[in-house]
Amino acid sequence: MSTTATNKSYKSAFIFLTTLFFLWGFITVLVDSLVPRLKDVFEMSFAKTVLVQFAFFVAFFVFSLPSGYLLSKIGYKKGIVLGLLTMALGCLLFYPAAAYREFSIFLIGYFTLAGGITVLQVAANPYVALLGSEDGASSRLNLSQAFNSLGTTIAPVVGALFLLSDSVKTSEEISFLSEIEKSNYYIAEASTVQTPFLLIAFSIAILALVFAFIKLPKVMQESPKGGYFTLLKNKLMLMGALGIFVYVGAEVAIGSFLVNYFEDMNLAVIVSQNETMMNIANTIASTFNKTFSGSDPKSLLGIFVIFYWGGAMIGRFVGAYLTKIIAPGKVLAIFASLAIAMILISINTTGLLSMWSILAVGLFNSIMFPTIFTLSLEGLGDLKAQASGLLCMAIVGGAIIPFAFGSLIDGFGFKTAFVLTIICYGYILFYGRFKVKRSLS
Numbered sequence: 001m002s003t004t005a006t007n008k009s010y011k012s013a014f015i016f017l018t019t020l021f022f023l024w025g026f027i028t029v030l031v032d033s034l035v036p037r038l039k040d041v042f043e044m045s046f047a048k049t050v051l052v053q054f055a056f057f058v059a060f061f062v063f064s065l066p067s068g069y070l071l072s073k074i075g076y077k078k079g080i081v082l083g084l085l086t087m088a089l090g091c092l093l094f095y096p097a098a099a100y101r102e103f104s105i106f107l108i109g110y111f112t113l114a115g116g117i118t119v120l121q122v123a124a125n126p127y128v129a130l131l132g133s134e135d136g137a138s139s140r141l142n143l144s145q146a147f148n149s150l151g152t153t154i155a156p157v158v159g160a161l162f163l164l165s166d167s168v169k170t171s172e173e174i175s176f177l178s179e180i181e182k183s184n185y186y187i188a189e190a191s192t193v194q195t196p197f198l199l200i201a202f203s204i205a206i207l208a209l210v211f212a213f214i215k216l217p218k219v220m221q222e223s224p225k226g227g228y229f230t231l232l233k234n235k236l237m238l239m240g241a242l243g244i245f246v247y248v249g250a251e252v253a254i255g256s257f258l259v260n261y262f263e264d265m266n267l268a269v270i271v272s273q274n275e276t277m278m279n280i281a282n283t284i285a286s287t288f289n290k291t292f293s294g295s296d297p298k299s300l301l302g303i304f305v306i307f308y309w310g311g312a313m314i315g316r317f318v319g320a321y322l323t324k325i326i327a328p329g330k331v332l333a334i335f336a337s338l339a340i341a342m343i344l345i346s347i348n349t350t351g352l353l354s355m356w357s358i359l360a361v362g363l364f365n366s367i368m369f370p371t372i373f374t375l376s377l378e379g380l381g382d383l384k385a386q387a388s389g390l391l392c393m394a395i396v397g398g399a400i401i402p403f404a405f406g407s408l409i410d411g412f413g414f415k416t417a418f419v420l421t422i423i424c425y426g427y428i429l430f431y432g433r434f435k436v437k438r439s440l441s
Contacts, residue, residue: 013127016216019207022150027200029152058111059117061393071122076123077216080124083117086116087116092197094106099194123385138331138375140320150313152313237391240376242431247428248398249400250401261414314366329436332428375431
């Protein structure tokens with residue numbers, strides 16, 4: 001095949017794969033939007049609600065290594081189709097879960113959905129890295145991950161409009177309904193969840209069909225036997241896996257507790273009394289046909305979390321360019337330094353400066369996952385599929401570090417707990433500088 005034909009084939013494959021990054025980002029956060037509704041429907045404690053997030057990250061831990069092994073046998077294309085079909089099955093399980101109001105079926109559905117996303121992560125991340133030169137791998141993966149962040153930014157709006165648009169009755173309120181009213185209520189409530197996820201499952205199935213028939217360039221030979229044992233002796237790959245672990249953990253820890261952090265600083269009063277901040281909040285809220293007042297502090301503070309996740313999207317588009325013209329390890333070290341600086345500013349100040357500085361961490365988080373991922377795969381050849389499994393397994397940091405972060409908050413308060421995230425970004429800074437020095441030696 002000619003170089004021109006190969007480049008065209010790579011570009012087409014890159015476009016198709018980027019749709020997958022958007023899809024799993026969108027669905028992941030859309031299901032997160034379902035969590036407040038599940039809490040109301042099942043009248044759950046916060047502790048029980050955490051099981052939803054736990055089911056997601058445990059799926060990464062359980063399925064990552066088997067996915068890497070499977071991909072080394074069947075290839076990236078079949079792996080992508082399998083991942084999509086597994087995701088579709090997970091979405092379909094929300095139908096009986098809503099019909100029977102059974103929380104355990106929701107957990108199984110979410111675990112299955114996360115399992116499909118895991119297979120896609122293990123397949124798509126290294127595949128994008130392989131679609132061209134190794135030097136441009138970080139830039140390509142940053143661009144694809146930017147569309148993943150676009151999905152995570154759009155999903156909350158869709159979730160608010162289609163999953164959270166009606167109020168959920170308490171058990172006491174339901175007990176006062178007649179049998180006919182109760183039956184109609186349950187049917188309407190189930191439909192609110194069922195219809196969107198049936199449409200998503202159908203869309204995913206169509207996408208799986210498309211991937212089953214399109215031609216994707218073959219970029220991988222079968223991995224050698226004993227690949228995992230070889231990788232576990234590879235110091236550079238293990239350093240990268242630790243980087244993924246601490247990055248995902250720090251990002252999720254900060255994102256999960258932002259509203260609580262803002263409440264702890266009594267920022268609702270400051271925001272409600274600031275005309276510019278209220279204009280920003282109401283401009284965003286107008287998407288939902290709502291306006292804010294100081295009477296709903298959690299919701300008012302929560303609207304600003306969009307800047308944390310939206311910053312990651314903007315940063316990845318910028319990062320796709322920066323990692324093309326600057327050594328990826330250097331960009332990673334700079335962004336980790338800036339994330340540390342923002343956290344230090346936040347914990348040493350109060351009011352709006354503390355608020356905006358911690359939100360800015362999202363911007364500097366942006367390039368970390370794709371850059372660490374591609375740096376970890378450098379020089380691994382046909383072991384990349386199995387290495388991807390190990391790296392995706394490290395995403396379990398998103399379950400472990402937030403738990404440790406929450407425990408520190410309970411014991412010592414937010415300002416002290418943020419030291420844990422500084423340690424996480426400190427390691428990423430070290431890893432970026434180490435890769436730069438190694439490339440120069």
